[in-house]
Amino acid sequence: MDIRPELLELLARRALTEDAARPEAVERLHARGGRTARENVAALVDPGSFVEYGRFVTAAQSDRRSDDDLLDRTVADGIVGGLATVDGRSCAVLSYDYLVMAGTQGMRGHAKTDRLLDVVARLGLPTVFFASGGGGRPGDTDIPLVSALDVTTFAAWARLSGRVPRVAVVDDNCFAGNAVVAGCADLVVATSRASLGMGGPAMISGGGLGEVAAADVGPLDVMTANGVVDVVADDDEAAEVARDLLGYFLGPREDWSAADQTPLRDAVPEGERRAYELAPILETIFDDDSVLPLRPGFAPELCTALARLEGRTVGVLANDTRHVAGAVTADAGDKAARFLQLCDAHGFPVVSFVDTPGMMVGPEAERTGLVRHTSRLLVAGASLQVPMIGVVLRRAYGLGAQAMLGGGLHEPLMTVAWPGAHLGAMGLEGAVRLSMRKELEAIEDEAERERTVRELTALAQAHSGALNVARHAELDDVIDPAETRGLLVRLVDAAARDGRLVGSGRTVDTW
Known part of the structure; x- marks a missing residue:
């Protein structure tokens, strides 16, 4: 069959936008351990589901480059984006293209992004954004610019906070405007290849701050310790981890299983001075292979995690006694408050497991702004529209315990304790x-x-003791630890009468 010239031109132009049109550049990226933008998209979405926007856009540099050079070197103006499905459910995906001028942000690329973010807002689509790149790009001459500060992309992306789930992936250098894309997201996935910062080497040097290698600006170990990164992925699995993370926001799963609950009866040691592993408790109570800790390297004394309960996503808050005995520090207050906002915005009920001696105290602690930072947890808890359920594992002392329970024992939908637990105004x-x-x-x-x-x-x-506290009606019940999962299931079912909890849609703090 003869192909009409206009169709032949289309197919030829489309071929120029594919990875196969630049094999040497792709090979160099692969040698560094990276993936192309199109490979990122393919690894994330269901096969055959991607609907692309702005495929044929090139950089606004026709005054400086020939058409052939623009078509060859500025493919899609450095960003691939569109709609797709993940596990059969609609979402959006965008990926800066590190093979096009180091993934920098061009003016037409911004216009493409704005177009797609408008569609995301209209349809309420969960979004994954592969953010790596070098920030704003100078040199776009076709569009008259002076300050280049009237770009609307950052406001459009930030305005989606609380309205749609947004996951950012950083698997290479990610500076300036690209870093803002990551920082404004709800959750950040990063790999060992990531370096994340508000300014890259050129900006650092230009500011008179010395010469710094790109890899040393904001390496992964720094960004996990300071709480910027939520989840660490292996270098070749970032897209798959983002896919799994997005799944928590895409609705209940039908296929689930759970462990035998009887080991919970001996999960907490007797006495108050022995630390213990928190993970086995959470992994027993919630669905198998469903507990995903967030920001585990930051404020490790307080665990925040997503998990599933009979397929439904819940948020988990828990004191970890292996670190400062589970006391609530300034960083823990920030970490927990932001997590509660995330759960509230997206309709996840919260289960809070309490084992704390209270707020951290002392002059050193107060130098961290303890009063303000820990109070954030109280404000966030008191503002929840989704239900919270409290489970006192061993100790619930002072203001720290109250903060873990939304402000008091009767603020949660129900507050129960395990046998042997003690509650009081202080240790x-x-x-x-x-x-x-x-x-x-x-x-x-x-x-x-x-x-x-x-x-x-x-x-x-x-x-x-818990039984005496319950006798005075301060606790709702004292339960066999093996009954915890069943109790949580029934309470969440009661709260979600129509099968789903609706989130508040309120803005989620970046910190």
Whole structure:
């Protein structure tokens, strides 16, 4: 069959936009361990589902380059984007193209992005953005520019906060405007190849701040410790991790399984001074292979995670006693508050597992802005529209416990405790030493004084035990740990009467 000239021209032009048209550049990228923009998209979405926008756009540099050079060297103006499906559910995907001028942001590329973000807003589509690139690109001469500050892309992307789930992926250098794309997202996935910063080497040098290699601007170990990165992926699995992460926002899963719950009865050690692993508890209670910690290297004393409960996504908040005994620090307050906002915006019920001696205290802690940062957790908890369920594992002391429970024991939809748990206004031994200070000072023999402290602490423990707290109607119930999962399922089902909880749609703080 004869092909009409206009169709032949289309097919030839389309071929120029494919990776096969630039094999040497693709080979160099692969040698560095990278993926092309189109490979990122293909790894993320269902096969055959991608509908592309702006494929034929080239850089606005016709005053400087020939048409052949623009078609060859500025493919799609450095960004590939469109609509697709993931696990059969509609989403949007954008990927800066590192093979086009290091993934820098051109003016026509911004226009393409704005067009697609408008479609995302209209349809309410979850979005994955592969953000790596060098930031704004000078040299677009076809569009008259002076400041280039009237770009609308950043505001359009930020305005989607709370309205649609947004995942950013960073698998290479990601500076300036590209870093803003990552920083404004709800969740950031990064690999060991990532270097993330508000300014790249050229900007650092131009500002008189010395010469810095791109890899040293914001390497992965820095960005995980400071909380910028939520999830770390292997170098060749970033798209797959983003796909899994996006799945938590795409609705319930029908296929799920769960572990035997009886080991929970011995999961928490007796006594209050022994730390323990939190992960086995969460992995037992929630669906198999569904617990995904977020920002685990930042404020590790407080775990935030997404998980599933009979296929439905929930948010998990939990004190980790292996780090500062599970006390709520300034960083923990920030981490938890932002996580609660994320859950609230997207309709995820929150389960809070409490084992804390309270807020961190002391002069060093106060130098971190503790009062303000930990109070963020209280404000976020009190503002929740989604249900919170509280489970006291062992200790629930002071303002730290109240903050973990939305402000108080009766703020959650239900607050229960496991056997052996203790609750109080502060750590029991500290409370004894404070309230009985004069009486203890009157005991001259130090050994006798400490024996008295132990006896009084034992009495306080008996009084503050979970069963006694429940007897006074401060707790809703004390349960067999093996019953926890079943209880959570029934409570979440009751809260989601129509089968789904609707999120608040409110803006999620970037921090």
